[in-house]
Amino acid sequence: SQQGEEDPQALSIQEGENxxxxxxxxxxxNNLQWYRQNSGRGLVHLILIRSNEREKHxxxxxxxxxxxxxxxxxxxxxxRAADTASYFCATDQAGTALIFGxxxxxxxxx
Amino acid sequence: DAGVIQSPRHEVTxxxxxxxxxCKPISGHNSLFWxxxxxxxxxxxLIYFNxxxxxxxxxxxxxxxxxxxxxxxxSTLKIQPSEPRDSAVYFxxxxxxxxxxxxxxxxxxxRLLVL
Numbered sequence: 576s577q578q579g580e581e582d583p584q585a586l587s588i589q590e591g592e593n594x595x596x597x598x599x600x601x602x603x604x605n606n607l608q609w610y611r612q613n614s615g616r617g618l619v620h621l622i623l624i625r626s627n628e629r630e631k632h633x634x635x636x637x638x639x640x641x642x643x644x645x646x647x648x649x650x651x652x653x654x655r656a657a658d659t660a661s662y663f664c665a666t667d668q669a670g671t672a673l674i675f676g677x678x679x680x681x682x683x684x685x
Numbered sequence: 686d687a688g689v690i691q692s693p694r695h696e697v698t699x700x701x702x703x704x705x706x707x708c709k710p711i712s713g714h715n716s717l718f719w720x721x722x723x724x725x726x727x728x729x730x731l732i733y734f735n736x737x738x739x740x741x742x743x744x745x746x747x748x749x750x751x752x753x754x755x756x757x758x759x760s761t762l763k764i765q766p767s768e769p770r771d772s773a774v775y776f777x778x779x780x781x782x783x784x785x786x787x788x789x790x791x792x793x794x795x796r797l798l799v800l
Contacts, residue, residue, distance in 0.1 A: 608788065617689070617776055617791030618728075663728065665789075672718060672741065673789060677727040 579607075579664040579676030587682045594651040596679040598664030599644075605667045607640055609649050612661045612678070621649075621662075654683045689792035691777050697798045703765040706795045709758055710779030718789060719752055719762050720776040728776075734760065735782065767799045 582597045598607070606625045610618040624631045624640045624647065631638045637650040651658055661680045665673040690709040698704055710717050718733040732742040734754045742752070749768070754760040764771055774796050778789040 610789075615794075617778070617793050618789070619791070620788045623788060667787060672716075672730055672733045673787065674730075675728045 579666050579674060581662065581664055581676045581679040583679060584677070585680045585682070587684070588654055590655055590683055590685045592654055592683075594654050594658070594681055594683070596649045596662050596681070598647045598649070598676055600647075600664075600666045601645065602668060604642075607638075607647050608665045608667070608673065609636075609638060609647075610663045610665060610675070612663065614660070618663060618675075651681075654681075656683050656685045659683045689777055689779050689790055691775075691792035691795050693795060694793060695796045695798075697800065698767055699800050700768055701766045702799075703763065704767045704771075704797060704799075706762040706775050706777075706797070708760045708762070708777030708792060710760070710777070711790055712758065714779035714781050714790070715757075716780045716782045716787070717754060717760050718778040718780070719760070720778065721773045722776060722794075723773045731762070767797075769799045772797055772799050 579598050579600045588594055604626055606623055608623045609621045611621050612618045622633045622638050624638050635652045640647045659682050661678040663675050663678045665675045667673055692707045716735050719731040720728050722728045731744045732752045733740055737754045752762045774794045776791050776794045778791045780787045780789045
């Protein structure tokens, strides 16, 4: 079963704009991760945020986590055409494998 | 490191044939995962192993699917007999499970088409 649900399903923006994707989940987690998948490739890990953290940065990525709302957001600033990909959140509960959402497809046009 | 290696990258077969997908995890990783990805169902976890032992195979669709991990550096996913609805991209991923934090490293996938 899938726990994480990304929103929106698809997002189209222009280069230089910011892209925000959201993820909601259902049960308590140990941590939440975001992955990127370029067309025809495997998923690549982007960032992990622990359940006791509220915000984390990595380069142009900013992730927030609100455990009271069971939600997370991924912000990509100053987007580039190379950011075009699908983005997945994955949650980690104790004793289980990661559970991935269905992803947000981001298209960045130049 | 070469990363997770999967073979073949593409497979086209006819309904009823046996299909074997192969995976070599990253050296030193102790967990291995098989996923299936389709447009309709997204990314589904089929089975995962920890220290070569199957931990959860509840995602395996039916008895036609089987997976083995005879050693720490090799795993197979077999479909017998294959059906058109098995057409999908199959990913293998591995991780070094340490406590509650786990980052998975995915292979490039095997694109399977069953005619």
